[in-house]
Amino acid sequence: MAELFRVFTVEAARSILSEHLPQKRPGLKVPLLESLGRCLAEDVTAVQDVPGFNRSTMDGYAVRARDTYGASEGMPAYVDVCGEVHMGRAPQGEVKTGQSWRIATGGMLPAGADAVVIVEYTEELDKRTIGITRPVAPGENVVRRGEDISEGVVALPAGHRIRPQDLGLLSSVGAMEVEVLLPVRVGIISTGDELVSPDQCPALGQVRDINSYTLYGAVMSCGGEPRLYGIIRDNEASLKGALEQCLGENEMALLSGGSSVGTRDVASKVISSMGEPGVLFHGLSIKPGKPAVGAVVGNKPVFGLPGHPASAMVVFDLMVAPLLQKGSYPVNPEEIQMEFPLRAIITRSLRSAAGRLDFIRVKLSHCEGQLYAEPVLGKSGLIGTMVKADGLARIPVGKEGVEAGETINVKLI
Amino acid sequence: MAELFRVFTVEAARSILSEHLPQKRPGLKVPLLESLGRCLAEDVTAVQDVPGFNRSTMDGYAVRARDTYGASEGMPAYVDVCGEVHMGRAPQGEVKTGQSWRIATGGMLPAGADAVVIVEYTEELDKRTIGITRPVAPGENVVRRGEDISEGVVALPAGHRIRPQDLGLLSSVGAMEVEVLLPVRVGIISTGDELVSPDQCPALGQVRDINSYTLYGAVMSCGGEPRLYGIIRDNEASLKGALEQCLGENEMALLSGGSSVGTRDVASKVISSMGEPGVLFHGLSIKPGKPAVGAVVGNKPVFGLPGHPASAMVVFDLMVAPLLQKGSYPVNPEEIQMEFPLRAIITRSLRSAAGRLDFIRVKLSHCEGQLYAEPVLGKSGLIGTMVKADGLARIPVGKEGVEAGETINVKLI
Numbered sequence: 001m002a003e004l005f006r007v008f009t010v011e012a013a014r015s016i017l018s019e020h021l022p023q024k025r026p027g028l029k030v031p032l033l034e035s036l037g038r039c040l041a042e043d044v045t046a047v048q049d050v051p052g053f054n055r056s057t058m059d060g061y062a063v064r065a066r067d068t069y070g071a072s073e074g075m076p077a078y079v080d081v082c083g084e085v086h087m088g089r090a091p092q093g094e095v096k097t098g099q100s101w102r103i104a105t106g107g108m109l110p111a112g113a114d115a116v117v118i119v120e121y122t123e124e125l126d127k128r129t130i131g132i133t134r135p136v137a138p139g140e141n142v143v144r145r146g147e148d149i150s151e152g153v154v155a156l157p158a159g160h161r162i163r164p165q166d167l168g169l170l171s172s173v174g175a176m177e178v179e180v181l182l183p184v185r186v187g188i189i190s191t192g193d194e195l196v197s198p199d200q201c202p203a204l205g206q207v208r209d210i211n212s213y214t215l216y217g218a219v220m221s222c223g224g225e226p227r228l229y230g231i232i233r234d235n236e237a238s239l240k241g242a243l244e245q246c247l248g249e250n251e252m253a254l255l256s257g258g259s260s261v262g263t264r265d266v267a268s269k270v271i272s273s274m275g276e277p278g279v280l281f282h283g284l285s286i287k288p289g290k291p292a293v294g295a296v297v298g299n300k301p302v303f304g305l306p307g308h309p310a311s312a313m314v315v316f317d318l319m320v321a322p323l324l325q326k327g328s329y330p331v332n333p334e335e336i337q338m339e340f341p342l343r344a345i346i347t348r349s350l351r352s353a354a355g356r357l358d359f360i361r362v363k364l365s366h367c368e369g370q371l372y373a374e375p376v377l378g379k380s381g382l383i384g385t386m387v388k389a390d391g392l393a394r395i396p397v398g399k400e401g402v403e404a405g406e407t408i409n410v411k412l413i
Numbered sequence: 414m415a416e417l418f419r420v421f422t423v424e425a426a427r428s429i430l431s432e433h434l435p436q437k438r439p440g441l442k443v444p445l446l447e448s449l450g451r452c453l454a455e456d457v458t459a460v461q462d463v464p465g466f467n468r469s470t471m472d473g474y475a476v477r478a479r480d481t482y483g484a485s486e487g488m489p490a491y492v493d494v495c496g497e498v499h500m501g502r503a504p505q506g507e508v509k510t511g512q513s514w515r516i517a518t519g520g521m522l523p524a525g526a527d528a529v530v531i532v533e534y535t536e537e538l539d540k541r542t543i544g545i546t547r548p549v550a551p552g553e554n555v556v557r558r559g560e561d562i563s564e565g566v567v568a569l570p571a572g573h574r575i576r577p578q579d580l581g582l583l584s585s586v587g588a589m590e591v592e593v594l595l596p597v598r599v600g601i602i603s604t605g606d607e608l609v610s611p612d613q614c615p616a617l618g619q620v621r622d623i624n625s626y627t628l629y630g631a632v633m634s635c636g637g638e639p640r641l642y643g644i645i646r647d648n649e650a651s652l653k654g655a656l657e658q659c660l661g662e663n664e665m666a667l668l669s670g671g672s673s674v675g676t677r678d679v680a681s682k683v684i685s686s687m688g689e690p691g692v693l694f695h696g697l698s699i700k701p702g703k704p705a706v707g708a709v710v711g712n713k714p715v716f717g718l719p720g721h722p723a724s725a726m727v728v729f730d731l732m733v734a735p736l737l738q739k740g741s742y743p744v745n746p747e748e749i750q751m752e753f754p755l756r757a758i759i760t761r762s763l764r765s766a767a768g769r770l771d772f773i774r775v776k777l778s779h780c781e782g783q784l785y786a787e788p789v790l791g792k793s794g795l796i797g798t799m800v801k802a803d804g805l806a807r808i809p810v811g812k813e814g815v816e817a818g819e820t821i822n823v824k825l826i
Contacts, residue, residue: 032611033641036630051620057721057794087606087647090617106607106670106720108618148795156800163826164630165799168722171611171626172796194501194519198445198584204503205521207464213584217449217577228446234500257519307519308470309581337779341825343756366750369822381470382561383585386578387569409782412754413578 007283009397010318010357013294014329016280017319020296025327027179032170035162037223038180039326043154046173049146053090054109058141061100061122061130062113068135076123076131085110100130109142116141149173161223161325184324186219187246188212189229191239191267192257192307197231210309210383211256218316222324224252239270247274247300254320255293257307267304271295285397286357288380289315310380313413314359314392340394340409344373351401361389362410373410389413420696422810423731423770426707427742429693430732433709438740440592445583448575450636451593452739456567459586462559466503467522471554474513474535474543475526481548489536489544498523513543522555529554562586574636574738597737599632600659601625602642604652604680605670605720610644623722623796624669631729635737637665652683660687660713667733668706670720680717684708698810699770701793702728723793726826727772730805753807753822757786764814774802775823786823802826 008016027041056062063079071077079100085091085107095101095112103109103116118141121134149155155173156166162180170178190212198208212228219226227250232242239255246253255267272278275297284292288311293304303320305312322329322339330336344364352358362373373393378385391410395402402408421429440454469475476492484490492513498504498520508514508525516522516529531554534547562568568586569579575593583591603625611621625641632639640663645655652668659666668680685691688710697705701724706717716733718725735742735752743749757777765771775786786806791798804823808815815821 032626033629036633048614052615053617055620055794057792086618088608088619106605106620143792143794147792148797162630164627164634165722165726165796165826167630168623168627168796169800172621172623174611174614174621176612192500192519194521198587199589201461201587202465204466205499206501207468207519208585208587210581210585213445214577214581216446217575217580220449221577309578313578334779337782338777341755341777341779341784343782343784364751364754366747366754369750369756369820371754371756379470379556379560381468381556383578383581384561387582407782413576 006281007285007290008281009285013281013284013319017294017296017301018329020277020280020299021301021323022299025181025184028182029177029179032167032176032178035170035178035180036164036167038162038183040156040158040160040162041179041181042158044156044170044173044175044178046149046151046153046155048173049151050149050172051143051145051147053145055143056103056105056107056109056116056141057143058116058118059104060116060118060141062095062103062109062116063100063132063136064095064097064113065115065136065138065140067098068115068117068132071132071135073133076133078125078129078131081128081130083110114138114142159326181327183223183225184252185225185227185250186252186254186324187227187229187250188215188219189242189246189253189255190231190257191234191255192231193234195231195257211305211307211312214309214313214383215254215256215305215316218313218321219324222321224324234266236266236270239266240273243270243274243302247297247302251300252323253300253302254305255303256305256312268293271297271302271304284315285355286314286318286359288359289318292319294319308381309383310361310386313386317392337409340411342371342391342410342412343407344371344391344393344410346393346402346406346408347372347374347404349402349404350375350395352395352399354400355397357397358395360393360395361385362391362393363389364391364410373408386413419694420698420703421694422698426694426697426732430707430709430714431742433690433693433712434714434736435712438594438597441595442590442592445580445589445591448583448591448593449577449580451575451596453569453571453573453575454592454594455571457569457583457586457588457591459562459564459566459568461586462564463562463585464556464558464560466558468556469516469518469520469522469529469554470556471529471531472517473529473531473554475508475516475522475529476513476545476549477508477510477526478528478549478551478553480511481528481530481545484545484548486546489546491538491542491544494541494543496523527551527555572739594740596636596638597665598638598640598663599665599667599737600640600642600663601628601632602655602659602666602668603644603670604647604668605644606647608644608670624718624720624725627722627726627796628667628669628718628729631726631734632737635734637737647679649679649683652679653686656683656687656715660710660715664713665736666713666715667718667729668716669718669725681706684710684715684717697728698768699727699731699772701772702731705732707732721794722796723774723799726799727805750822753824755784755804755823755825756820757784757804757806757823759806759815759819759821760785760787760817762815762817763788763808765808765812767813768810770810771808773806773808774798775804775806776802777804777823786821799826
C-alpha cells in the first residue's frame with residue numbers, strides 16, 4: 001500500500017497546509033478579563049506613558065542625588081525634610097538643594113528630586129532634618145516616566161497569546177477591551193465499527209471511544225472550541241453526511257480512527273469529494289502517527305488522525321495544536337526548537353529508522369539537578385502509555401536512535 | 414523595620430501554612446467533558462479490562478505464531494485463509510493449525526490465534542491461501558485483554574490533575590462522571606491610594622491597577638475561580654470591610670499592594686483581627702517578593718502580596734499556585750525540582766545574596782540544541798519585565814550568584 005501514500009515530513013506537511021489556509025482569522029472585541037489564553041487580533045499600542053510620572057520604588061526620601069554624594073555612616077549628608085508626598089496625588093512644590101520630601105513606594109517624585117534614599121539609609125536628627133548615610137545616583141529607586149511602557153510603542157503585538165502578566169500590561173494601558181482572534185471551532189468525529197460511546201458497555205469485539213475525548217481535551221487546552229459529532233460507522237455515506245455537517249458548523253474537522261487501509265481510503269475519498277484542494281498529504285514520516293491525513297476543504301483544514309490514541313495525540317500536537325494556538329505553524333528554527341523546550345537525559349537506548357522523526361512518551365524525573373527521561377514502553381494503541389507519560393521526546397530525523405545518556409528534547413504533556 | 418518582620422524561607426512558609434489548612438477539599442461530580450484541568454477527588458478504578466479482548470494493532474492475518482516459525486521470503490509459510498474478523502463483532506470460530514483469518518486494526522482475535530502477521534509480510538497465493546514471509550512471535554501485533562488497563566486497578570489516583578489523555582483513559586473505563594475537587598474561589602483585593610481602575614484615566618500621581626488583572630489571570634490559569642473586589646483605600650476600616658466580604662464569599666483572599674511600611678502593618682493588623690491563627694509569616698527570604706504576608710483565617714488562606722507586579726506574580730507562583738492546582742505544596746525534593754523543570758544556560762553573570770532565593774525573569778532561546786536564558790533586566794515594579802520574559806529562573810539559596818555559562822532551573826511563564 002505504501003506506494004499509494006503521499007508521505008510527507010512534518011515540515012513539508014505544515015508547509016503545504018499553510019499554502020491553503022486563510023491568512024487572517026476573524027477577530028472579536030472581548031472584555032479584558034475574558035481574553036486570557038486568546039491571541040491578539042491586532043497590535044495594542046500604548047496611548048500614554050506608564051507610569052505617567054517619575055515614581056518611587058521604595059519607602060524613603062526624595063532628594064537631589066548630588067546632595068548625597070560622599071555621604072557615609074561616619075559622615076552623613078544632612079538635608080531638611082520639607083514635605084511629604086501623598087499617595088495618588090501630584091506633590092505641590094519643588095525639592096531644592098539641601099532638601100528632601102518623605103515618599104512611600106509608588107509615590108510621585110516632586111519636581112527637583114531625581115532619586116530616592118531608602119529609609120534604612122537615613123537617620124532622623126529631628127522632625128525637620130535627616131542624615132543620609134549612603135549616596136544615591138540619579139534615578140536610583142525611581143521608575144522613570146514611561147520606563148514601563150512608552151507612549152506610542154506597541155505594548156503587545158498581534159498574534160501574541162495573552163498570559164496573566166499580559167492582562168496586567170493591558171490593564172496598565174487602559175485596554176479594557178481587546179480584539180482577539182475568535183477561537184477556532186473544531187468538530188470531532190470518531191469512525192470505526194468497533195466503537196461504542198463510553199456510556200455504553202462494550203460487547204466482545206467492541207471498545208469505548210477514546211479519541212473523541214482526548215481530542216476534546218486537547219482542543220480545549222489549545223483554546224479551541226471543540227464539539228463532538230459522535231461515532232460514525234465506516235461507510236462513505238455516513239462519513240460524508242457527518243463531515244458535511246461538521247464543516248458547516250466549524251472551522252476545522254478532526255476525524256480519527258478508521259486506521260484500517262480500507263477505511264483510510266474511504267475517508268480520503270470522502271474528504272476529497274467535498275471541495276478543493278482536498279487531501280494534501282496521506283502519511284507523515286513520523287512514529288507514532290504515520291497514517292495521518294491532512295486536507296483542506298474550502299479553506300477549512302480537515303485532519304484524519306490515526307485511530308491509535310497515542311498516535312492521534314502526537315499528530316494533533318504537531319499538526320493541529322499550532323493552528324489552534326497561533327493560527328499558523330512555527331517557521332524559524334528557534335520556534336521549532338521551542339516546541340520541545342526541555343532538555344533531558346534519556347535513560348535507555350532506543351532504535352529509530354533514519355529519515356523518520358520519532359516521538360517517545362517519557363516519564364520525567366529529577367536527580368541531583370539533572371532532568372531524566374525514562375521511556376514509557378508500550379504500544380501506541382494503549383491510552384495508558386500517554387497517561388503514564390508526562391513528557392513527549394523528539395528524536396531527530398537522521399539519527400538511527402539514541403543511546404542511554406544522550407540529551408534529548410522533551411515537552412510536557 | 415527588619416526586626417518586625419517574621420521572615421521565612423519558602424519551605425518554612427509552606428510548612429507553617431500547611432499546618433493550618435484543611436486537609437480535604439470538597440468534591441463535586443461533573444460530566445467527564447467538564448473535568449479537564451480539575452483534580453480528581455477520589456481514585457478512579459477500572460471495573461473492566463481495557464480492551465476486553467485480544468485486539469489486533471495492525472491490518473493483516475490472525476494466526477498461530479508457531480505456524481510462522483522459520484518463514485522467509487525464500488521459503489514462505491503457507492496457511493489457509495478460513496475467515497474474516499468483522500470490526501466490532503466477536504468472531505465465531507477458531508483458528509486452527511495451518512489456518513488464518515483476515516483481520517483489520519482493532520479487530521478481535523479469534524480463538525486459537527495468538528499473533529497477527531501484517532499484510533506487508535504476506536503474499537496472496539489464491540483466494541484461500543497466503544504465504545507468510547516473516548515469522549511472528551506469540552503476542553506480536555496484538556494488544557492483550559487488559560493490557561491497557563486491568564480490571565480492579567486504580568486507573569487514576571485521587572489528586573491527579575486531568576489532562577487530555579486522562580479524559581481518554583476515563584472514557585475507556587466508562588467514567589462519564591467524575592468526582593473532582595471544587596475549584597477554589599479566590600477573592601482579589603488591590604490596595605493603594607494611588608490606584609485607579611483601568612477604565613479611568615490616571616491623574617498625575619495615579620496609576621492604573623495592574624495586580625488585580627495579573628492575579629485574576631494567574632488564578633484562572635491554576636483552575637481557580639477568581640473574583641475581583643476592586644481597589645480598597647489604605648485604611649483599616651475599608652480594608653476590614655472588604656476582607657470580611659471577600660472571605661465570606663471565597664475560600665481564599667489575595668491582597669496586593671500596600672507595600673509601604675505603614676500599609677503593610679495595617680494589612681497585617683486587619684488580617685490578624687479577623688480570626689485565628691492570623692498572620693503566620695511576614696516576609697519571605699526571596700527576591701523579588703520579600704514583603705509577602707501569609708496568613709490563615711478560620712481555615713482560609715489569606716496572602717498579602719507585594720505591590721510590585723513582578724514580585725506579586727513570583728509570590729503567587731510559589732505560595733498560591735500549588736494550593737489552587739493540587740490543594741497542597743510539593744514536599745519531596747523531586748516535586749520541588751519539577752516546579753522549575755527546564756535546564757538552561759544563563760547568558761550573563763548575576764550576583765545574589767547568600768541565604769536568599771532569587772528569581773530571575775529570563776527570555777529563553779535555543780541555539781544548536783542548547784537552551785539559553787537571557788536575564789530580563791529591570792525593576793520588579795515594571796510589568797513590562799514580566800511581559801518580555803517567557804521564563805522564570807530559580808537561583809538556589811546558598812549561591813552568591815551565578816556565572817554566565819552555568820546551567821540553571823527555569824519554568825515557563
